Each structure stands twice: as structure tokens, then as C-alpha cells.
Amino acid sequence: MQARRIGVIHARGLWTFYSFGLFRALRFGLEALVGPVASGMLFLLVFSIAIGGTQDLRGGVTFLQYLAPGIAMFTLIHSAFEMAAFPVIYDKIEGIIQDPLMSPLAPWEVAAGYALTGATVGLMTGGATLMLGWAFVPLPMHDPAVILGFAVAAALLFGMCGTIAGLWAEKWDQLSVVDSFLMLPLAFLSGAFFTVHSVPELGRDLIAMNPVFYAIDGARFGVLGVGDAPLAVGAAVMAALDVAVAVLVWRLFAIGYKIKP
Amino acid sequence: MELKPISGDPPRPRVVGRVNWRGLWTLYMKEVWRFLNVFAQTLAAPLVTALLFFLIFNLALGRAVETAGGVPYPQFLAPGLIMMTLVQNSFANTSSSILIAKVQGNIVDVLMPPLSATELTVGFAMGGVTRGLMVGVAVLIGLLPFAPVEIHDPIAIVYYAFMASLMLSLLGMIGGIWAEKFDHLAAITNFVITPLSFLSGTFYSIQRLPEEWHIAAFVNPFFYMIDGLRYGFIGHADGSIAVGAVLVLAVNAVLMLWTHRMIATGYKLKA
Numbered sequence: 001m002q003a004r005r006i007g008v009i010h011a012r013g014l015w016t017f018y019s020f021g022l023f024r025a026l027r028f029g030l031e032a033l034v035g036p037v038a039s040g041m042l043f044l045l046v047f048s049i050a051i052g053g054t055q056d057l058r059g060g061v062t063f064l065q066y067l068a069p070g071i072a073m074f075t076l077i078h079s080a081f082e083m084a085a086f087p088v089i090y091d092k093i094e095g096i097i098q099d100p101l102m103s104p105l106a107p108w109e110v111a112a113g114y115a116l117t118g119a120t121v122g123l124m125t126g127g128a129t130l131m132l133g134w135a136f137v138p139l140p141m142h143d144p145a146v147i148l149g150f151a152v153a154a155a156l157l158f159g160m161c162g163t164i165a166g167l168w169a170e171k172w173d174q175l176s177v178v179d180s181f182l183m184l185p186l187a188f189l190s191g192a193f194f195t196v197h198s199v200p201e202l203g204r205d206l207i208a209m210n211p212v213f214y215a216i217d218g219a220r221f222g223v224l225g226v227g228d229a230p231l232a233v234g235a236a237v238m239a240a241l242d243v244a245v246a247v248l249v250w251r252l253f254a255i256g257y258k259i260k261p
Numbered sequence: 262m263e264l265k266p267i268s269g270d271p272p273r274p275r276v277v278g279r280v281n282w283r284g285l286w287t288l289y290m291k292e293v294w295r296f297l298n299v300f301a302q303t304l305a306a307p308l309v310t311a312l313l314f315f316l317i318f319n320l321a322l323g324r325a326v327e328t329a330g331g332v333p334y335p336q337f338l339a340p341g342l343i344m345m346t347l348v349q350n351s352f353a354n355t356s357s358s359i360l361i362a363k364v365q366g367n368i369v370d371v372l373m374p375p376l377s378a379t380e381l382t383v384g385f386a387m388g389g390v391t392r393g394l395m396v397g398v399a400v401l402i403g404l405l406p407f408a409p410v411e412i413h414d415p416i417a418i419v420y421y422a423f424m425a426s427l428m429l430s431l432l433g434m435i436g437g438i439w440a441e442k443f444d445h446l447a448a449i450t451n452f453v454i455t456p457l458s459f460l461s462g463t464f465y466s467i468q469r470l471p472e473e474w475h476i477a478a479f480v481n482p483f484f485y486m487i488d489g490l491r492y493g494f495i496g497h498a499d500g501s502i503a504v505g506a507v508l509v510l511a512v513n514a515v516l517m518l519w520t521h522r523m524i525a526t527g528y529k530l531k532a
Binding site for chain 2: 028030031034035038039042045046047049050051063067173176177180181184185188189192193194198199
């Protein structure tokens with residue numbers, strides 16, 4: 001009997017680890033999928049009651065049309081972050097992170113397994129929120145390829161960020177500190193809920209440094225055909241951040257940051 | 262070693278009067294320290310979230326909705342956000358305290374001591390009330406630089422803030438006793454508490470709702486709590502303050518009895 005040969009990419013192991021993570025997340029379907037979608041729809045409902053849907057923004061777009069893709073991306077980002085961070089910290093606390101570390105998976109493959117789980121759940125909740133929003137608000141769906149591109153880039157980015165946050169946090173409350181004081185402010189102050197044109201000059205400069213802004217703005221351009229920032233800039237920012245964070249998360253798993261003695 | 266005979270009276274069991282004041286105080290302080298220990302999560306995080314909500318709703322609606330309830334929108338929004346944060350945190354405090362104690366098994370530590378069902382109900386509920394009121398005051402102070410706050414009727418503010426935090430603390434106890442897993446609690450929070458606290462007039466005047474929904478608002482205690490607290494600040498109410506005052510009192514009395522029965526019968530608490 002010979003040892004099984006593993007190529008450059010341990011595809012079978014990666015698939016096993018990823019599908020394990022995904023099934024585990026989906027077992028908490030009510031919390032992981034329905035909860036985020038419900039709260040996204042709640043935001044849409046609250047805004048539509050508060051504002052009445054009559055206000056027009058630039059380019060003949062109503063406020064609710066502007067809002068719907070913003071809320072969908074907000075849901076996607078937050079879901080991807082949480083559903084990558086939860087498994088990492090859970091596995092660390094329970095000690096079962098040893099299982100993927102001991103297996104013949106390369107460090108980057110372990111990182112990818114966690115990040116892709118979060119990204120997949122984020123794409124599911126974000127997609128469901130967009131579809132449900134579409135049922136109530138007419139959306140032109142200007143360019144599906146752009147929507148998909150930005151959605152996937154954002155899901156990967158925040159899946160990887162969640163993986164890093166999960167590695168860093170030693171207790172659940174440390175994760176909730178990252179969530180409350182970093183992720184939520186970034187996600188809220190990103191133009192998900194308002195156009196940057198309603199913000200004073202200084203605020204606009206700050207928002208221009210927020211990666212979440214580019215993710216939301218790009219996807220919104222794909223849905224509506226109008227955006228606040230040039231599409232190429234947004235795409236470049238997302239690609240650069242995806243690469244940078246991918247390298248970081250790979251290095252952290254390679255040196256065993258907080259997971260190996 | 263020489264043994265000396267014990268001199269003086271032997272120790273006696275402590276006499277507990279009609280109310281075990283010391284036990285009640287100990288339980289209450291345990292509940293308060295429980296959330297103060299993780300204040301970043303229990304006090305600072307809700308404050309930041311409330312400030313973010315204030316900011317995004319003003320930025321999003323600032324131009325379209327200039328006034329609501331006869332005052333500028335920020336002034337209308339502030340009391341709504343105070344009440345929203347207060348109810349969410351009161352609920353979170355008692356529900357998580359009881360559920361964690363149940364899951365970890367240390368609920369026996371409060372069931373074994375000589376504390377009656379009434380004392381347990383009051384001790385846990387007051388812990389939740391304390392957190393709700395502390396967060397409410399923190400949000401009020403946090404919003405002061407951004408929204409002019411005038412106090413129209415301090416009695417209404419204190420009454421409604423206290424009643425609302427008590428109501429949600431009791432609901433949290435019922436939820437915590439009923440739930441067996443954290444998913445159950447998350448479901449109640451996501452599908453009951455958050456929607457009710459969002460949709461009952463926190464962000465808009467209830468007059469914006471379609472006609473057929475008004476009746477739903479007028480039997481919803483969350484609407485009266487938000488409306489009543491807002492009346493205390495801006496002097497304008499969509500509903501009746503007196504009806505609200507009686508309704509929240511009645512709901513609290515019912516919830517108090519219900520919680521007491523659950524603890525007295527040991528529902529999901531005792532074998």
C-alpha cells in the first residue's frame with residue numbers, strides 16, 4: 001500500500017474541510033441565514049416607512065432603490081465576517097483546530113477553508129436579501145457581472161478578515177469588541193444607508209478610506225448603473241485588499257499565530 | 262496540641278426574616294457585576310451602536326424628513342434610540358444570565374440558597390433594569406452634543422424608562438428560562454424583540470403608518486413605551502400617555518406573576 005499522493009493543491013482535503021465548515025454553519029440555519037436576512041429586511045422596512053420612498057436622488061434613482069443593494073451588501077459583509085470568525089474561535093476554544101492543522105493541509109488551505117465558509121454564507125445571505133429587496137423595490141439589475149464580481153470580492157475579503165479576527169480573539173467577548181467597535185462602524189459609515197453626497201467634505205474624505213464603501217458602491221453600480229466612486233477605482237481597491245489580506249492570513253496560519261505553541 | 266473547650270454560645274443559623282434582604286442584595290450585586298465585568302460588550306458597544314444609528318438615520322433621512330412630531334428630526338429620533346437601546350439591553354441581560362447559568366449548570370447556586378421565588382424574580386429583574394437604565398443614560402449623554410435635549414416631563418421619563426426596562430427584564434427571564442440553547446434565544450431576539458423595538462415608532466412617527474396599521478400600534482406596549490418616553494422629552498405624543506401608563510403597568514404585573522410562577526414551579530429549572 002502506498003501513501004496517497006497529494007498534488008500542489010490538496011483538492012480533496014480542501015473540499016472536505018470546506019464542506020464540513022459549510023454544513024456546520026448551515027446546521028444553525030435560523031441564526032446563520034434567516035436572522036441576517038430578516039434584519040436586512042427590517043432595515044429596508046424601517047427606512048421605507050420613515051421616508052415614504054418618494055425622495056429622488058441623482059440619476060432618477062429613488063432612495064429605496066439606492067438603499068436595497070446597500071443593505072444587501074451590508075448583510076453579506078457582516079455575515080461573511082461572523083461566519084468565518086465564529087468557527088475559528090470555536091475550534092480554538094474547543095481545541096479541535098488541531099484536526100485541520102494535523103491533516104496534510106497546507107497552512108493556506110486551512111485558512112482558505114475557514115475564509116471560504118464565511119464567504120459562502122455571506123453570499124447566501126446577501127443574495128437572499130437582494131432578491132427579497134428586489135421583490136419589493138424595482139431594481140434595474142444593470143450589470144449582473146459587476147454585482148457578482150464585487151459581491152465575491154467583498155465576501156472573500158471579509159471572510160478572510162473574520163478568520164484573522166477569530167485567530168486573534170481568545171475569548172468570545174474579544175470578538176464582540178472587534179465586531180462592535182470596528183466592523184459595525186466600518187459597515188454603517190460606508191454609504192450603505194446614505195449617499196456620500198449628504199455628508200460634509202471631511203466625512204467624505206474619511207469614507208473614501210473605508211474599504212466597505214468601495215464594496216458597496218461597486219455592487220450598487222452593478223444594480224443601478226450609478227455609483228459614487230469610479231468603478232475602476234473600486235475594483236482596484238478591492239483586488240489590492242483581497243491580495244494583501246490573503247497574504248496576511250496565509251502568513252498567520254503558516255507561523256501558527258495563536259494556534260501553535 | 263491542647264484542645265480547649267469551646268467557650269461561649271455555639272454559632273446559630275442566621276435568622277431570615279420575611280424578606281431575605283441580604284440574599285436579595287447579594288443576588289442583585291452579582292447580576293450587576295456580571296455585566297460590569299464585560300462593560301465594553303454590555304455598555305460601550307450598545308452606546309456606539311446607538312450613536313451609529315443616530316448618524317445614519319440623520320444622514321439618510323435628514324433632507325427628506327425635516328420634522329417629525331412637531332420637532333426637528335434629530336430631536337425626535339434621540340428618545341426613540343434611547344428607548345430602543347434600553348429595551349434591547351434589559352432583555353439581553355436577564356435572558357443571557359439565566360440561560361448561561363442553566364447551560365453551565367451553576368443555576369443551582371441561586372436556586373439552593375434561601376431565596377424565595379419572589380426574591381429571585383426581583384433580584385434578576387432589577388439587574389436587567391439597572392443595565393437598561395445605565396445604557397439609556399449613557400446614550401442620552403452620548404447624544405447630548407448632537408441633539409438638543411429638552412426635558413418636558415421628568416416624571417414621564419422616569420416612569421416609562423423604568424417600566425420599559427422592567428418589562429423587558431421580565432420578558433428576558435421568561436425567555437431565558439424557556440430557551441434550552443443559545444439559538445432559541447437568538448431566535449427570540451431576532452424575530453420578536455428587535456422587530457418590535459425597530460417598528461414601534463423608534464425612527465418615525467406612527468402617523469406615517471398606513472391607516473390599517475394604527476390599530477396594531479395602539480395595542481403594542483412597545484409603541485406606548487417609546488411614545489411615552491418621547492413625550493417626556495419633546496412634549497408631543499402620538500398616543501395617549503395615560504392609556505400607555507396603565508397598559509405598561511398591567512403588562513408588567515402580568516409578566517411579574519408569570520415569571521414568579523415559572524420560578525416557583527421550577528419550570529425547566531428544577532428536575
